[in-house]
Amino acid sequence: MAENVTTTPLDNADGDAVSGVEIQLNEVTKRYSGQREPAVDSFTMTVPAGNIVVFVGPSGCGKTTTMRMINRLIEPTSGKITIGGEDALSLDPDQLRRRVGYAIQQAGLFPHFTVTQNIAVVPGLLGWDKKKISDRVEEMMDLVGLDPSVFRDRFPRQLSGGQQQRVGVARALAADPPVLLMDEPFGAVDPITRGNLQDELLRLQEELHKTIVFVTHDFDEAVKLGDRIAVLGNQSKILQYDTPDAILANPADDTVAGFVGAGASLKQLTLLRVHEVEMTQAVTAKTSESVEEMRKRIDARGGRPFGLVLDERGRPLRWVHKRDLASGRRLSEAGRPVGDLVSKQSTLQDALEAMLTEGGGVAVTGGRGEYAGVLEMETVMNKIRELREEHGDGADE
Structure with missing residues (x-):
């Protein structure tokens, strides 16, 4: 079902960083005592190394149960699971879980541990020395966009929901596992924060190339994040397992079509990234x-009398109109704060939603939040017209 890929060991003798590895599930079944039907019935799938594969389906269909069998938080009743060619069912469960990252909804942080202590849990269990753990914690906090000098000694209760999720992802990746399991990790945060966290995951994946199995009930999230999507029915029956664009273009049956919904052209915006336009x-x-x-710079440019104030790290801070630039004012106080931002990894759907909030163009940032450009409403609307013509659904929105 998936293309052939080269796999590497689950970890290596030197403890060096490893990329993602292939996961294979073969006839995996889970039966609970007292229930006539299995919760998961003969599930067979190959998850290619370095891909994000998203399980999407209705509540109770078995998608979370299936994912949790990979790291044996739930023990399979029968079947075979291999990770990087290694039989996961023959390993000590605790050792396996230390080698497979796991991120869940609402982060699941230890409330009486600081951010540093939470991120350091698995490296500590693996016996890393204190300096290596300290260096790794700082590296991971920087990677997920949290300033160590500000956040390292804070407790979870002192963080926003989005910050907690970032710490949860940092903890899951701290020991550099080749595989990351994510169980609706962004489901409990507001839509704007959720979009930002999705962008952050895509940015991290671009750098790290892990094998990620991601569970969600949100098909739009699946389209945005997945290299491949598995649409699951009852007992984790695979209704369709393919790339997002293939599923959007050719749903396998009426059930899958129901997930896709109407308006294929607008859903195509979720396949396009800001950096592509x-x-x-x-x-x-x-x-x-x-x-x-x-x-002076606004006058020299001519045209629109607007500018963008950046902080000293080059991050968008405030929009200013020429009339806001009265002598004696400081730029840090002029104009209005930048509202919604999108990153170069954001989808055009995200950008359109941000524009509707901002009332016009939206500032775009790079991997560390630095200013990269401005995306205009006209650009996105032109792309929507192109997609409608391509899909022949100009009247369906």
């Missing part, structure tokens, strides 16, 4: 510069 460049200045300098 043309961005414009705003007039910019950093907070340390003067309002006079910003005014």
Whole structure:
């Protein structure tokens, strides 16, 4: 069902970083005593190394049970599971779980541990020395966009929901496992934070190339994140297992079509990333510069009388109109704060939603939050027209 891939050992003798490995599930079944029907019935799938594979299906269909059998949080009744060619059912369960990252909804952080202590849990269990653990914690916090100097000693109750989820992902990746299991990890946060966390995961995956099995009930999330999607029915029956664009274009049956829903052209926006379309460049200045300098740059550019104020790390901070640039004001106080942002990894669907909130173009950021450009409403609307013409559904929205 999946293309041939080269697999590597689950870890290596030197403890060096490893990339994702292939997962194979063969005739995996889970039966609970007292129930006539199995919760999962003869589930067979290959998860290619370095891919994000998303399990999507209705509540109670068995998708979480199936995922949890991979790291044996739930023991299979029968069948075979291999990770990187190694029989997962022959390993000590605790050792297996230390080698497979696991991130869940609401992060699941230890409430009486600091951020540092939470991230350090698995490296500590693996016997890493203190300096290696400290270095790794700092590296992981930076990787997920949390400033160690600000957050390392905070407790979970002192973090927002989105920050807690970032710590949860950092903890899951701290020991550099080749496989990451994610059980609806972003389901308990607000839509804007959820979109940002999805973007962050895609950015991390671009750097790390892990094998990720991701469970969700949200088909739009599956389309955005998945290299492949497995649409599951009752007992984890695989209704369709394919790339997002193939499922959108050719749903296997009426049940899958129900997940896809109407409006294929707009759903195609979820397959397109911001970095794939043309961005414009705003007039910019950093907070340390003067309002006079910003005014000169806007005048020199001509056209729209707007500019974007950046902080000293180059991150978007405030939108300013020329009329906001009165002498004697500081740029850090001029104009209005930037609201919604999107990253280069964001989908055009995310960008469209941000534009509707912002009331126009939206600022785009790079991997570390630095300013990358501005995406205009006209660009996205032109892309929607192209997609409608391509799919012949101009009247379905």
